[in-house]
Amino acid sequence: MTGLRVRTFGELSAAELDAWETVRAANPALDSPYFHPGFSAAVHASGRTVHVAVGDDVFVPHHRDGRLLRPAGWPGADFQGPILAAGAGFRPLDLLGNGASGYAFDHLVPDAPGFERWVLSRRPSPYLDVTGGLTGYLGRASKSGKDNMGQARRRAARAERDLGAVRFEADSVDAGALARVIELKRAQYAATGAQDYFAEPDRIKLLEGLLSTRDPGFGGVLSTLRAGPHLLAAHFGLRSGGVLHWWFPVYDPAYAKLSPGWILLRELVAAAPSLGIARIDLGRGEDEYKRRARTGESVVCQGIVTRNPARRWTAAAGTRARAAVRSLRAGRNR
Template identity: 80%
Template sequence: MRVTSFTGLTAAELDTWLALRAANPALDSPYFHPGFSAAVHAGGQAVHVAVGGGHGVPTVFLPHHREGRLLRPVGWPGADFQGPILAAGTAFRPLDLLGGGAGGYAFDHLVAEAPGFERWVVSRRPSPYVDVTGGLTGYLGRASRSGKDNMGQARRRAAKAERELGTVKFVADSADAADLARVIELKRAQYAATGARDYFAEPGRIRLLESLLATRDPDFGGVLSTLHAGPRLLAAHFGLRSGGVLHWWFPVYDPEFARLSPGWILLRELVAAAPGLGIARIDLGRGEDEYKRRAKTGETVVCQGIVTRNPVRRAAASALVQARAVARSVRARRNR
């Protein structure tokens, strides 16, 4: 395999990337579109691409970042699906990534269908999704009882919000930069309140979202959905869209209106609007959040692990994953 900067790829190679992705249903997430790598690279986080194939014809692309001797998937730590871009059924040797002084390739959201990675996986976790074919009516026909109940409550709470706060307005695909700034502000406040690492502490990640918002191409781009009651932004979501798939990336709501469950109101409106947007599936991303469990109609699996020739490094990665699993279990018991 050779490694090049993302900007070193030729137009023909980018066309091949798109063709390989289109031929593999496991890669329909927006994270596998070259537009995501391009936006991340332009935002200031250098993207390198490992390119494999013989006779001058690429058969695999793997975009990544390099931190010393460690390789990470493109967009890390904000990439919810990871893996090589290759046609379905193509073989892949992950150890081939470790040339040029690279000592490991660490992944935490690898699609389960990625070939060749089985021996390097140390844990698997569910990644829920919502099938929105047929909009709200179609969803309600597939949803669990709790999903239907929450959607019914969302309808009633939307009416209550309108009575108390003013006209409720939902915009499925907004280009309002001020609303995006508010999304980032609310998300950073949420990180601070929960003690989570602030994803937006690096300015390049704010530029990334701004760039994605300005990308108005149905094949790939950002989607900002907003819910207002009167002049107030109750909830919003910024995600990635490619074709018929929308990835649920940065959902937020104003804590002042938590009693109205504005996040559920927003999700209900987005499910109803999905057919008009050409969206058939909303990927909710890895996690056992209660709202994801209630809303989902199905789930896939993503994997954590590290490709390395160093058994000590692999053991350390496995121990860290297991420790985090124990911590999640403890938090879940406390929240029951």
């Protein structure tokens, strides 16, 4: 890598980690918790080695997957890109070498410098502006968002009547509740035919480590919604500064008629000021609830940095095929 030195995360000095966080904190495009050194630290501690390409105030955490490099935390990293100062330049081809022939990304922030020629597609990444809590959010939400939040309030009252007192905890450290989140998420993957993210044990260990991370500037956030003795819904996400990333939301299918996911989201929006949260990133995707709840959206980019035209052509063909499948599914759902 020209001008970049590669070390494992554990080999970085305290001064380098401080520089990483200083650079990140000064660049508004990097306010997502995925760019915080705490995320790479947690991934590395889970047993999956994180390498970091280090330059002058440049840090690119990644994994080696054969001859391919992938962003740290892949495939669970919903925002990706080099950590560097706003306005600084970057040459993505400098990431290649020492046996690496490609750098594949699927959630690259659009402001990442130097990557334009390597982008194959772009997809929306919705968010909720929750400044001012529920009142502020409702003032910015679409009619659909307002309607769903109103329905959530009424369904919470119904849950209280039928199941017992409704209790919401915004920032829980209940390891048993986290285990239930993972159990419900794996059942959801199995029911829908989606790939099981938690089939790899290190990913379970990652969430367990993040749950116990209580750094004031970064950590995991587990939110739970109960009615009587029942866990109706829960969410495990990441928090850095005023940003909360919506990562693993689940609900118990036994209570699907109550739409408990919306009840939980409403409670989390209401609790945002007390948590110091101004934005909830929902992550890439065109899910119906994201479309209804969002107050705005950014985009994330998919592509590959490579000198190999055949590899780029293959990646582009795969991108077109996935886009066609999404379009077909969207047409069926209209």
